[in-house]
Amino acid sequence: MITEKAPGKLYIAGEYAVLEQDCPAILVAVNQFVRVSISESTTGTGLIHSKQYSQDSIHWVRKGSQMVIDNRDNPFEYILSAISFTEQYCLEQNIDLTVYDLHVNSDLDSSDGKKFGLGSSAAVTVATVKAILKFYGVQADNELIYKLSAISHYHVQGNGSAGDIAASVYGGWIAYQTFNKAWLQYQLAHKSLSEVINSAWPGLRIELLTPPAGMKLMIGWSQKPASTSRLVDETNANKNTLIDEYADFLSQSRACVLKMIDGFETNNIALIQQQIRVNRALLQHFAKINHIAIEIPRLTKLITIAEKFGGAAKTSGAGNGDCGIVIADQNTNVAVLEQEWRKNNILPLDFRVHQVIYSH
Incomplete structure (x- = not known):
């Protein structure tokens, strides 16, 4: 059984502006975690289970006569996206895929299930990516984890800066600037995932900050x-x-x-x-x-x-x-x-x- 964890985050400054290029924000990682455990399946059928999300509510909107479900608040969508992109990356490294069980446990909600706003969708994405990479024996640095997680998260959410992903991966206090979304979408459509991950992402900046003593x-x-x-x-x-x-x-x-x-x-x-x-x-x-x-x-x-x-x-x-x-x-x-x-x-x-x- 492999267990990986990722911390929640809080924005300190720069909200909303951080969605655009060259607009920095400051975030901090906090000691509340999402933990993802992964183990080889013994039955040949894989399981994804979460203590928190068994009774999750789903939001939907009406588009014409269609009922359209908004899955961006459904943590399973982020887990599935993280699995999909991370496994695609593993396939490109010629790794044979197998069947496994994933168990998710989160501190990022209150005891009655209300969200604190600590970026649980980002943390669950990061923890899932880390667990799967480790399960398949892939040597991973923070940049690889960040990029796979950012792609997985953006695939579901369709907006956002991925600053919460950076805080979950790098920890501590960080200064963050987002990448060029149009560039990323174009690259993903025209190149292999490994090539996109090995490229320098225009606009992306992640810098660790040291808080003043006494703050x-x-x-x-x-x-x-x-x-x-x-x-x-x-x-x-x-x-x-x-x-x-x-x-x-x-x-x-x-x-x-x-x-x-x-x-x-x-x-x-x-x-x-x-x-x-x-x-x-x-x-x-x-x-x-x-x-x-x-x-x-x-x-x-x-x-x-x-x-x-x-x-x-x-x-x-x-x-x-x-x-x-x-x-x-x-x-x-x-x-x-x-x-x-x-x-x-x-x-x-x-x-x-x-x-x-x-x-x-």
């Missing part, structure tokens, strides 16, 4: 789950009508995140906190022009309380629920802040940053 990350959960893929669809639909505002948002987000990266590189917590507040304001404006709810009242409450006790706070990820993050320092009264959160139905999540031990 503390706090996470509060709104107890309201959100759907990233649907929010991204809504904003994508508006891009053509908001050309100037959108370009302005991208350039301001880029400048903000670059300053924040500078704060990591110069050990400057105050600069990071200042840019967290700038990024919050940018996202609020972005939500307004797109008529979407990013900072729902519960998240506004989370942020207001954090600011009162000396933390710099904002929504994390697509918003509309899920988590808010706080960058705190030695002067932040963490205990009182968390107490105040609890009084307002905001759940402090006691997660740590997860560092990955490097394989080369």
Whole structure:
């Protein structure tokens, strides 16, 4: 039995802009994991089983008279896509395929099955890719795992930046810029998977960051789950009508995140906190022009309380629920802040940053 795990993630800054080329974001991997165990099947029939997802709900839309199921929130779609692409890669390495059982177990949801917004679809994709590569004895570095996982995830989701994939693969704090999606689609249609993976991907940048000493990350959960893929669809639909505002948002987000990266590189917590507040304001404006709810009242409450006790706070990820993050320092009264959160139905999540031990 082989077991591989991948951590969940949180966005710190650069959400929505990260979907475009040359727009960096900062993410962090947290010590909550999806574990995938794989073992040779003894019956000749393979099994894919998940403790969490046996009663999964499925979303659907009407297209004309057709009922169309939205599988992007169904974790099995990501597992199947990860299996398909990873096995295709193994076939190209002349590996004989066999039948196996996969067991998935996740910390990334609350005990009653609600999602925290930690990128469970990305983590389950990464853990599946890692488990299958190991099962077939393929020597894999982080770049191979990232690229196979990004292709598998994008195949199902059809949008997104794959920043959550990068956080799940590389761990720790990272600065991330997405790859050129049109380039990838063209390459996949015209080349072998191995050739695509061995190419340099235009635009892709993944850089590990070291947080300043004394900086503390706090996470509060709104107890309201959100759907990233649907929010991204809504904003994508508006891009053509908001050309100037959108370009302005991208350039301001880029400048903000670059300053924040500078704060990591110069050990400057105050600069990071200042840019967290700038990024919050940018996202609020972005939500307004797109008529979407990013900072729902519960998240506004989370942020207001954090600011009162000396933390710099904002929504994390697509918003509309899920988590808010706080960058705190030695002067932040963490205990009182968390107490105040609890009084307002905001759940402090006691997660740590997860560092990955490097394989080369």
